[in-house]
Amino acid sequence: MITVVGLGILENQITLEGAEAVKAADKVFVKTALTPTYKYFENNGVAAESFDGVFETAENFDELDEKIIERLIKEGESKNVAFCVNGDGASDGTAAKLLERREGVRLVPGISVAAVARAFAPSTSGAEYAASDVVAKSDFSTDKRVPLTIREIDDKFMASEVKEKLADCYGYGETCYILKTKNGKIVSEKITVDDIDKGDGFDCSTAVILPPTDLLKSERYGFYDLLQIMDRLLAEDGCPWDRAQTHKSIRKSLIEEAYELCDAISEDDLENMVEETGDVMLQAVFHGKLGEKDGEFDVADTITGLCKKLISRHTHVFGDVKVSTGEEALKVWEQNKAVEKKTETASQKIDKIAKSLPSLSYAEKVLKYAAKDGFEWTQDDSYYDKVAEELNELRTASPEDAEMEAGDLLLSVLNPLRHLHINPEVALRVATQKFINRFKHVQAAMTRDGLKIDDPEVFDRYWDEAKKVYR
Numbered sequence: 001m002i003t004v005v006g007l008g009i010l011e012n013q014i015t016l017e018g019a020e021a022v023k024a025a026d027k028v029f030v031k032t033a034l035t036p037t038y039k040y041f042e043n044n045g046v047a048a049e050s051f052d053g054v055f056e057t058a059e060n061f062d063e064l065d066e067k068i069i070e071r072l073i074k075e076g077e078s079k080n081v082a083f084c085v086n087g088d089g090a091s092d093g094t095a096a097k098l099l100e101r102r103e104g105v106r107l108v109p110g111i112s113v114a115a116v117a118r119a120f121a122p123s124t125s126g127a128e129y130a131a132s133d134v135v136a137k138s139d140f141s142t143d144k145r146v147p148l149t150i151r152e153i154d155d156k157f158m159a160s161e162v163k164e165k166l167a168d169c170y171g172y173g174e175t176c177y178i179l180k181t182k183n184g185k186i187v188s189e190k191i192t193v194d195d196i197d198k199g200d201g202f203d204c205s206t207a208v209i210l211p212p213t214d215l216l217k218s219e220r221y222g223f224y225d226l227l228q229i230m231d232r233l234l235a236e237d238g239c240p241w242d243r244a245q246t247h248k249s250i251r252k253s254l255i256e257e258a259y260e261l262c263d264a265i266s267e268d269d270l271e272n273m274v275e276e277t278g279d280v281m282l283q284a285v286f287h288g289k290l291g292e293k294d295g296e297f298d299v300a301d302t303i304t305g306l307c308k309k310l311i312s313r314h315t316h317v318f319g320d321v322k323v324s325t326g327e328e329a330l331k332v333w334e335q336n337k338a339v340e341k342k343t344e345t346a347s348q349k350i351d352k353i354a355k356s357l358p359s360l361s362y363a364e365k366v367l368k369y370a371a372k373d374g375f376e377w378t379q380d381d382s383y384y385d386k387v388a389e390e391l392n393e394l395r396t397a398s399p400e401d402a403e404m405e406a407g408d409l410l411l412s413v414l415n416p417l418r419h420l421h422i423n424p425e426v427a428l429r430v431a432t433q434k435f436i437n438r439f440k441h442v443q444a445a446m447t448r449d450g451l452k453i454d455d456p457e458v459f460d461r462y463w464d465e466a467k468k469v470y471r
Helices: 016-024 036-043 052-057 061-076 093-101 113-117 131-136 156-170 223-233 240-244 251-266 270-293 299-313 326-341 346-351 359-372 380-395 402-419 424-448 456-469
Strands: 002-006 027-030 081-085 105-108 127-130 148-151 175-182 185-192 207-210
Touching: 002 016, 002 061, 002 093, 016 081, 016 105, 027 036, 027 061, 052 061, 061 081, 061 093, 081 093, 093 105, 113 148, 113 175, 113 207, 127 131, 131 148, 131 156, 156 207, 223 270, 251 270, 251 424, 270 299, 299 326, 346 359, 359 402, 359 424, 380 402, 402 424, 424 456
Parallel strands: 002 081, 002 105, 027 081, 127 148
Antiparallel strands: 148 207, 175 185, 175 207
8 A cells, every 4th residue: 555645845734644644654755855844754753765866866757756656566565655745745746647557546635835835925826837847848838827836946957947947938027936945934035037046945845936927017928828818809898890800801811921921931031930920820819719709619629629630640650650751751641631531532632622722722732632543644754745735725725715725734834843842832932033033123224224124125135134133
């Protein structure tokens, strides 16, 4: 039998039930003897073995947990074991894994860090994390509308890591409270996030509390803040324009913002990419919030669908499928997508292509699916022969048939581009921009020389010069 006992964070905060569990145990373990809670065992003559040595040898927290749990399970096979940890017991990472993995493990909860913190800092009920969990997350984020407690900041290095994670969410200037143990008592100090790693006295009882933030005064914002802002804009007393919008009325905005992001990417404009990515994100959230307002769907529905899709289509990451190249990974994605969409033939796949795509992109996808189903020229020259054939038909077409033949010509050009892995939208945009640059160059040069641009012979000479400048 293994009993997890929460010790609180000071020497005398163990509960009566916890003390009885320790007294009844054949073997007592503490996760660490380097915190004030260990004094309870010293003062009461209780022999307790710590895992501090394992802390020194383990390469990471996962290995630490495994080694501790392995020892506890082995001892618990023949003895009544008490495993004592700081805080309430359930929040400790090792204890939580132990409670999940083994029957015959019970919990005697203690006083949580958040409960203790409530006496020293305002509004402390909310989210609670161990410092090690915060540091381990590459993209730590939290809902800043509720208080946040970070516990077990046991040294200066950990404090610095926590500071950087919180600064990314809140900003360095955000007010917080740091709790440390001095002379057996909890001491609270009001500081900023930037001050978290300053000073000394860090141990497993050290915690940082961040109260709910003022939305309008925040230095940094996250996804939860965006949702809160949109809720405010769409409230009854919110923005009249935003409240009047529908999915169809803002459809054009999504297209425009996507193209503006594409422009920023093409121009390697990182500052603009940040802004335009935000604008595209706004459109997605706007649709989610409109759906929520009308009872259709909400942001959580869209994110749930997206996450399920990413997992189910990446079976080479989240499943047993093996791939070694990007091409193989893409093939797995397409196969999984076909199963989900229940599309088997090229015709079925073509029917599911978005009709709102730009014409070139739409046509490219149609030809791609047709080719995958066997509709493909077998020799490279055939692509160019087909282009020449369609060009000749356009030359000889009647006025009534010219538009149709022009479409056939454009469609035929896409096949060699697809074979060469050239994106037609990108290629045409680059060519158009090159034309713009050359035209502006010619116009400026001819205006400077007092010439008119409608003189073909002179224009050609200036155009040849522009081609040397803009290749």
